[in-house]
Amino acid sequence: MSDSLRRFSLPEEIRAPLEELAVPERYAAGSFLFKCGDPVRGVYLIRSGQVALSLPHTPEPPGMAGPGSALGIPASVCSRPYSLTAENREAVEVGFIPAAKFVAVLKQYPVICLAVIETLAAELNETRRQASAMLEQFTGLD
Numbered sequence: 545m546s547d548s549l550r551r552f553s554l555p556e557e558i559r560a561p562l563e564e565l566a567v568p569e570r571y572a573a574g575s576f577l578f579k580c581g582d583p584v585r586g587v588y589l590i591r592s593g594q595v596a597l598s599l600p601h602t603p604e605p606p607g608m609a610g611p612g613s614a615l616g617i618p619a620s621v622c623s624r625p626y627s628l629t630a631e632n633r634e635a636v637e638v639g640f641i642p643a644a645k646f647v648a649v650l651k652q653y654p655v656i657c658l659a660v661i662e663t664l665a666a667e668l669n670e671t672r673r674q675a676s677a678m679l680e681q682f683t684g685l686d
Contacts, residue, residue: 552613558659563589566619566639575631577615584626586642593636598629617660626633
């Protein structure tokens with residue numbers, strides 16, 4: 545699994561119980577799970593297909609998400625709009641969990657909550673590493 549795909553993945557032992565709560569949804573290639581700034585709906589567990597993740601005003605997508613990935617966790621936990629755009633590069637099947645239901649599960653099952661915190665911490669660390677590398681590149685342009 546590539547680093548960009550691993551970054552958005554939950555461990556299988558955590559993902560399996562979440563999948564039981566998820567409602568199946570299908571999306572066509574070229575459609576969006578969500579766009580940056582959209583109100584939060586919930587968490588998308590990618591079952592099949594590839595999703596490109598992008599930030600506004602950046603030429604390169606920060607990553608791709610595929611089967612095993614979980615998208616929308618930060619927005620769902622914080623009840624804030626999505627901070628990325630998730631565009632389906634091909635037909636995608638997901639398991640969808642509404643934000644309120646996802647947060648309720650986190651409150652009820654500490655082991656799932658801890659795994660989500662670990663996933664978010666890993667994503668934050670990677671984001672900081674990338675920001676540092678970009679800053680180093682920028683400041684080296686003197």
